[in-house]
Amino acid sequence: MQRITPDLRQPLFRTQSTRTVEAEAAARLPPHTLMQRAGAATARLARALAPHARQVWLACGAGNNGGDGLEAAALLQAAGLPVAVTCLTDDPSQLPTDARASWQRARNAGVRFVGQPPALGAQDLAVDALLGLGLTAAARPVPPDSRLLACLAALRGSAATVLHVDLPSGLLADTGQYAPGLEPDAPPGRGARHTLALLTLKPGLFTALGRDAAGDIWLDTLGAAPPTAGPDAWLAGRPDTPPRPHASHKGRFGDVAVVGGEALAQRGMGMTGAALLAASAALHAGAGRVLISLLGDAADADPALALQPECMPRHFDALPLDRATLVAGCGGGTAIAGVLPVLLQQAPRLVLDADALNAIAGEARLQRLLAARASQADWATVLTPHPLEAARLLQCSTEAVQADRLAAAQALAERLACTVVLKGSGSVVAAPERVPLVNPTGNARLATAGTGDVLAGLLGARLAALPPATAFDAAAGACWQHGQVADDWPQERACTALALARALTPDAARTV
Ligand SMILES: NC(=O)C1=CN([C@@H]2O[C@H](COP(=O)(O)OP(=O)(O)OC[C@H]3O[C@@H](n4cnc5c(N)ncnc54)[C@H](OP(=O)(O)O)[C@@H]3O)[C@@H](O)[C@H]2O)[C@@H](O)CC1
Ligand SMILES: [K+]
Known part of the structure; x- marks a missing residue:
């Protein structure tokens, strides 16, 4: 036993x-x-x-x-x-x-x-x-x-x-x-x-x-x-995170570029915080450099960016799409739809979250561009839907997704030819022709706004680092680490998304 x-x-x-x-x-x-x-x-x-x-x-x-x-x-x-x-x-x-x-x-x-x-x-x-x-x-x-x-x-x-x-x-x-x-x-x-x-x-x-x-x-x-x-x-186990050699430099751990964070001025709903959380998570999880491209007028993000000076603001046109790992959609609002065709066609490593998923669910052309990425050798695409976003992509109800989470995640992975993280209690990681995996870590403290953005940023960091992880392994490792940090969280301390992002480390060690 x-x-x-x-x-x-x-x-x-x-x-x-x-x-x-x-x-x-x-x-x-x-x-x-x-x-x-x-x-x-x-x-x-x-x-x-x-x-x-x-x-x-x-x-x-x-x-x-x-x-x-x-x-x-x-x-x-x-x-x-x-x-x-x-x-x-x-x-x-x-x-x-x-x-x-x-x-x-x-x-x-x-x-x-x-x-x-x-x-x-x-x-x-x-x-x-x-x-x-x-x-x-x-x-x-x-x-x-x-x-x-x-x-x-x-x-x-x-x-x-x-x-x-x-x-x-x-x-x-x-x-x-x-x-x-x-x-x-x-x-x-x-x-x-x-x-x-x-x-x-x-x-x-x-x-x-x-x-x-x-x-x-x-x-x-x-x-x-x-x-x-x-x-x-499979029930996932502790991810294998290779030690970082002493003779390292920031180029070895890759660039993560976060695209999202619709400005308040756009539709009266500021969501820059979501992109900043993803960027902070990528930074703390060990990405070599973190770039952030906010959608619309980013003036309301300036104070927050000043507190995280390591993150470098960039116009979308100035992002190194071919070299960076892109994390797109966190607080992306409707503005994200405008940049998705370029991202889908030009970014070899792409994590799609939140409003990027909603935009794809609503547009057949974006779905075709997404599925076409599978024909590019060594391109990696990860989708991180919660059950409602998965339901929109599968054109079914949330109840139908939850009725068989493993089957829903697998169906989505096969249909869109990419790696899928279906979030929720016991997150499921699925990819075409792979046995799906259930994540064993995490708890109800993660049920607070912004923790999904933290997961997306962490996943970006894991995908960007060398030696290269497969999209599936990066997704599995990110889910495990994200949940483990919450499991180790001190009872008396509030677990906000920003605190969670800042507790991440490059090696999945316990640091809270
Ligand atoms: N065989 C062996 O050697 C070994 C077996 N092992 C053990 O056997 C277990 C499996 O046993 P099992 O197949 O007999 O079924 P089991 O879980 O007892 O349920 C049957 C009962 O459920 C009822 N029922 C069904 N659906 C229902 C519903 N919706 N709502 C209400 N009732 C419902 C069904 O009612 P009925 O359909 O007859 O009206 C029937 O009364 C397995 O989990 C393990 O513990 C282990 O020890 C290893 C060795
Ligand atoms: K029982």
Whole structure:
């Protein structure tokens, strides 16, 4: 069993791939072995998480996830713990074969079966074995049974430590969304939350609503052989940032040019701050030189630029498009559309964010110019949409993007032939013909204006540095570093976008 941390890259498998792993393992082992191993791993972690529990309550569903819970209940009872089980079926003949055997073992061990969830205190432990990999998203004609809903509400609101077996019940393994009718309808309880993933890690644990539902994640492969097929996605690990040689000069770390920051005078909505944040991030992340080209009359940016004298203002026409890494769109307003055709056709390394994405979504010609970049050898293009911007580009709703974030990011990457960072909880990095990646770092402190601009600037710096990173690796590294700085942020200090930009370093070290 291992605890999952952001440092190590991990393979992720969707439901279908996990089913293959399960079938291959089950075929090699005596009957019931996998469930016994799953129950033993659950019992072991349960005891480690709540060594002083006065009560251990296990909520067990009517499938094999429930079987894992029943198996754990038998072992915990045998170890002398005060165990109570609520089982969603009163008739064991309704259980699948393995789960039926575990039900019998729990009975034989003397486990107490209770109809209703018991009251639990903060030192107690609840084990969630209601629904796992067998959960389906299809809407059901009959509403979920009231005992299931009561158990889910008790688990979710519990003050006790909760250990979810394989998946938090109700959460879909592939997407990190809840199945219809099983969404939480109250704020979560204050107890610690853990998930013990079995056989494989599933992408839904790490993106969309999965992070909040799952808490700390553990993996037990149950001794199953690694899957023969490659993973469906990767959980990113700490990026490999090469050390900077002593004999360095600024040319080695590249020029980043930020284009955006529509002036207040343009439409009465000043957005120069966004471009300045991206520029500051690029500078602190180690770009050799940072140029900034503001759109429109930049007079209102002068005081801010004076505070960051390392950033060099440039007219758009004076930018070295062929040599610099361009970060375009941060606070770009409508003015960005005017310079996009030139950027798309002349800038070999390009990060497109915010209003640049909105402009592209609204103009077929810009989409064609974007897709055409793929035919240029060694050109790199990264898009950094949040879910609404991705929805505009895909011409669908935000809900459709969030319903399967991995699939949406991949679809966008294939359609526009570039690297895509779909931002949000568990940012997804996708590129044509690459296995997508989910970022494990970051937290809700990043949900504040300007942090997206910081990410774009950081990405620009990673793309500009030598030795050259691929667009995919630069994007993955930037997401990881951006989130890690927020994860290391001192509790008592406000995490504003500017402070975040200034906490970046060239080597992804912890510096806050
Ligand atoms: N086999 C093995 O050896 C091993 C299996 N393992 C374990 O088995 C788990 C998978 O077990 P599984 O396939 O039996 O499905 P499971 O997650 O228990 O769910 C089935 C239940 O869900 C219900 N249900 C479905 N959708 C629903 C909805 N929308 N809304 C409401 N209810 C819904 C469905 O209801 P039904 O369709 O029958 O009405 C049925 O009652 C896996 O996660 C791991 O823990 C591991 O121990 C390794 C060894
Ligand atoms: K579960």
